[in-house]
Each structure stands twice: as C-alpha cells, then as structure tokens.
Amino acid sequence: MQTQTQVIGISLLCDLQGKIIEVIRNDLESDRPILKGQLFTAIFDKASLDKTFGFLTELRTQEAAFDWVLTLLVSDKLTPLHFVGSMSNNQLFIVGAKTLSDIDSYFYDELMKLNNEQINAFRQVMKDHQKLSVQTRDRDNQFYDELTQLNSDLAATQRELARKNHELEQQKQELKSLNQALSTTIEMLEKTRNELVQSEKMASLGRLVSGFAHEINTPIGIAVTSSSMITQAGEKINEMLSQDEVSEMELVANIGKMVEGSKLTYSNVRRAAELVTSFKRTSIDQTQETKRLFTLHETIQDIIVSLDSKFHQTNIMVENQCSTHINIYGYPGIISQILNNLLINSIIHGFEGGTLAGNIVIHVQQEDNTVLMTYSDTGKGMNEEVVDRLFEPFYTTKRANGGTGLGMYICYNLVTTRLNGNISCESTLGEGAIFHVSFPIETVL
Numbered sequence: 522m523q524t525q526t527q528v529i530g531i532s533l534l535c536d537l538q539g540k541i542i543e544v545i546r547n548d549l550e551s552d553r554p555i556l557k558g559q560l561f562t563a564i565f566d567k568a569s570l571d572k573t574f575g576f577l578t579e580l581r582t583q584e585a586a587f588d589w590v591l592t593l594l595v596s597d598k599l600t601p602l603h604f605v606g607s608m609s610n611n612q613l614f615i616v617g618a619k620t621l622s623d624i625d626s627y628f629y630d631e632l633m634k635l636n637n638e639q640i641n642a643f644r645q646v647m648k649d650h651q652k653l654s655v656q657t658r659d660r661d662n663q664f665y666d667e668l669t670q671l672n673s674d675l676a677a678t679q680r681e682l683a684r685k686n687h688e689l690e691q692q693k694q695e696l697k698s699l700n701q702a703l704s705t706t707i708e709m710l711e712k713t714r715n716e717l718v719q720s721e722k723m724a725s726l727g728r729l730v731s732g733f734a735h736e737i738n739t740p741i742g743i744a745v746t747s748s749s750m751i752t753q754a755g756e757k758i759n760e761m762l763s764q765d766e767v768s769e770m771e772l773v774a775n776i777g778k779m780v781e782g783s784k785l786t787y788s789n790v791r792r793a794a795e796l797v798t799s800f801k802r803t804s805i806d807q808t809q810e811t812k813r814l815f816t817l818h819e820t821i822q823d824i825i826v827s828l829d830s831k832f833h834q835t836n837i838m839v840e841n842q843c844s845t846h847i848n849i850y851g852y853p854g855i856i857s858q859i860l861n862n863l864l865i866n867s868i869i870h871g872f873e874g875g876t877l878a879g880n881i882v883i884h885v886q887q888e889d890n891t892v893l894m895t896y897s898d899t900g901k902g903m904n905e906e907v908v909d910r911l912f913e914p915f916y917t918t919k920r921a922n923g924g925t926g927l928g929m930y931i932c933y934n935l936v937t938t939r940l941n942g943n944i945s946c947e948s949t950l951g952e953g954a955i956f957h958v959s960f961p962i963e964t965v966l
C-alpha cells in the first residue's frame with residue numbers, strides 16, 4: 522500500500538530488546554514478513570546485521586538515532602532504507618523510508634498515529650536531540666571558524682617568516698659585503714701605516730743627515746778659511762824671500778798668521794772629526810757584540826766604576842738599586858752605552874759639570890719578563906721645551922761647550938730598536954730628571 526505522497530516506508534514500535542510491539546505501518550513488499558513479536562534485526566538482510574545492531578545501540582544509548590542506511594530484501598532486491606528512531610518510556614519508535622527527505626515528513630505523519638502520551642514523549646526526545654545537534658553544529662561551526670582562523674594565522678605567520686628569512690638573507694649579504702669592505706680597508710690601512718713608518722724613517726734619516734751637515738759645516742768652513750789664510754801667508758813669505766830686502770817685522774807677522782791659521786784649522790778639523798765619530802755612534806747596528814748571559818746588577822756596577830774618574834772630585838752620590846737576581850741573555854754593551862749617556866748627562870747638565878751636589882739612583886726591578894728601570898738625578902732638571910726635544914738628533918743646550926745633541930738620540934734608538942723597549946723622560950726645571958726605561962728580556966735557564 523502506498524501513501525498519497527508516494528512515500529514508501531515502514532514505522533514500528535519496539536521494546537528495548539528490539540522486539541516489535543506494533544507495526545504501525547508497512548508499505549514495503551518485503552520478502553520477509555514483518556510481524557508483531559518478531560525481532561527488529563530479523564527483518565533485515567544478514568549483511569546489514571551489524572549495522573542494525575549499531576542502530577539499535579545508538580537509539581538506546583542516545584535515545585535517538587538519525588539516518589542509518591540499513592538494507593532489506595524487497596522483491597528479491599537489496600533495498601537500502603534510511604532509518605531514524607527515538608526512545609521514550611522504554612519504547613523505541615522507528616521509521617524507515619527510501620530517501621532522507623521522505624523521512625522528514627513521514628516521521629511526523631507516523632508519529633501522529635501514536636497516542637498523545639507517546640507523541641509528546643517522542644517529540645520531547647526529538648526536540649532535545651535536535652537542540653543538541655544544533656549545539657553540536659554550532660560548536661562544530663565555531664570549531665571550524667577557529668580552525669579557519671588558525672589556518673589563516675598560520676599562513677600569515679608563514680608569510681611573515683618567509684619575509685623575515687628574506688630580510689635576514691639580505692642582511693647576511695650586506696654583512697658579508699661590509700666584512701669584505703672592512704678587510705679591504707684594514708689591508709689599505711696596514712699598507713698606509715707601513716708606508717708612513719717607511720716615510721717617517723726616511724724623514725728621521727733626512728733630519729739626521731741635514732743636522733749633521735749643519736753641524737759639520739761650521740768647523741769645515743772655518744778650516745777652509747784658515748787654511749786659505751795659511752796659503753796666503755805662505756805665498757807672502759815666498760814673495761818676500763824672493764826680494765833682496767826682507768822686512769823682519771813683516772816676515773814675523775806672516776809666520777804668526779800661518780801659525781794661527783794652522784791652529785784654527787787643526788781645532789776645527791778636530792771638531793769635525795769628533796762630530797764624525799759621534800755621528801758614527803748613531804749607527805747603532807755597528808755594535809759588534811756577541812750575545813751572552815749577564816747579571817744586570819754587575820753591568821750597572823761596572824759602568825759606575827768606569828766613570829769613577831768623573832765622579833771622583835764631585836759631590837754626586839750614585840746608588841745602584843738594581844735587584845741582584847736579574848739575569849739577561851743579551852748585549853751588556855748596549856745597557857752600558859745607555860747608562861753611560863745618562864750618567865754623563867747628569868754630570869754635565871744636571872749637576873753643571875759636577876759643580877753641584879746631589880744623588881743619582883738607578884732602580885731596576887723585573888716584572889714577569891720585563892725589566893723596569895727608573896734612572897733619576899736630583900740635578901737642575903729641564904724645562905718643557907728641552908723635555909719635548911730631548912730625543913731629537915743634534916738637540917743640545919750646550920753647543921758652545923762642545924755638545925752635539927746626539928747622546929739622547931742614541932739612547933732612544935738603542936732602547937727602541939736594539940732592546941725593543943721604551944724610554945721616556947719626566948722633568949721639571951729645578952727638580953731633577955727621571956728617565957723610565959723598560960724592555961723585555963730573554964733568559965736562559
């Protein structure tokens with residue numbers, strides 16, 4: 522039998538065990554009879570048995586089940602039917618139809634066939650279930666929205682990450698080229714520095730040579746003039762001797778000129794020779810000394826003793842405060858040369874040629890592998906200009922008294938180039954002078 526709406530279906534009331542209590546409607550021409558008292562599961566094809574149990578279980582546990590497709594044999598054909606059901610008062614109301622949309626109208630039609638009490642109870646179950654599914658749907662929607670949001674956030678983060686990565690790569694490239702530029706700059710600076718050192722060396726050599734030329738010019742000039750004076754006087758004497766009469770007075774005068782001229786020539790040539798000797802001392806590399814192990818205290822003591830004749834008649838006290846444990850493998854002659862210059866300077870300049878009284882202290886100590894020497898005198902000291910120019914070649918305040926101004930220049934070169942150390946001076950006029958000398962030492966065990 523078919524309904525007016527052409528919906529083909531089945532509606533049943535079962536107990537909780539799934540036994541059919543009432544067949545409300547059946548327009549299926551099922552191959553098996555659908556009868557009251559029969560089990561609901563028995564009306565289906567065997568292949569659908571598991572699913573049928575699943576439908577019943579959901580119906581019992583959830584009090585409702587929606588859209589289960591279960592297969593029946595209808596006119597020898599396996600026919601899938603959509604099933605819905607609800608549970609109330611220990612009864613199961615089950616409706617099946619060929620399509621899901623049929624179910625919607627069909628279910629309520631069939632529901633109307635139940636008694637009022639049953640209708641209300643089943644309706645309530647359906648309503649509750651629908652509400653629940655709406656909530657679930659809302660929750661699903663919300664979840665989906667959140668998921669979508671998360672997804673787009675993730676995509677944005679990925680895009681940001683890619684952008685940052687790109688930026689980083691760019692920065693890396695910039696750093697790389699900066700690094701390269703820096704290396705090139707350092708190379709250039711190194712080259713410029715070497716060039717500067719080279720040109721400073723040349724300039725210093727130039728200053729030295731021109732200073733030397735200037736210094737030697739005066740005695741040589743005087744020697745040239747006086748030797749020509751001798752020549753003239755000699756010629757005059759020659760001329761006089763070739764004449765019949767010789768004036769004795771004139772002869773004596775010319776001989777006197779010759780003697781004077783030769784004295785002047787001698788003293789100036791000697792001065793030039795001295796200058797050459799001191800100048801030679803500036804080429805410190807000429808020191809032909811072999812390296813040896815020596816005790817610094819002894820070397821200092823030796824130099825003080827060697828200058829005894831100079832200190833003998835003065836009131837200058839020299840004190841050797843060098844630690845007795847400093848053993849050096851090197852050139853004691855260099856140390857002697859440095860100290861000799863410092864001591865002679867103290868006598869000549871600090872104590873005005875030994876006419877003033879005072880003290881000289883040579884204090885030396887070793888720190889790690891460095892020798893620290895403090896040389897001090899209590900003499901006249903120096904003004905600022907002298908301190909500033911002290912180490913310049915040919916700088917002297919005693920030119921008239923035979924000073925060449927090479928002593929400190931030689932000391933400076935010996936300390937810096939032969940000992941690989943440093944020398945500096947601090948002094949105030951009237952308050953003595955202090956020299957600091959430091960250099961690394963080589964020791965042998």
Ligand SMILES: Nc1ncnc2c1ncn2[C@@H]1O[C@H](COP(=O)(O)OP(=O)(O)OP(=O)(O)O)[C@@H](O)[C@H]1O
Nearest residue numbers: 866867870871902917918919924925926927928929
């Ligand atoms: N201990 C000192 N006290 C005061 N002045 C000093 C002392 N040592 C050096 N000077 C000053 O420094 C100048 C330069 O000294 P430096 O030894 O180079 O030349 P010099 O002694 O004048 O000549 P040279 O040593 O060539 O004979 C001196 O002329 C002097 O004015």
Ligand SMILES: [Mg+2]
Nearest residue numbers: 862866928929
């Ligand atoms: Mg000197």
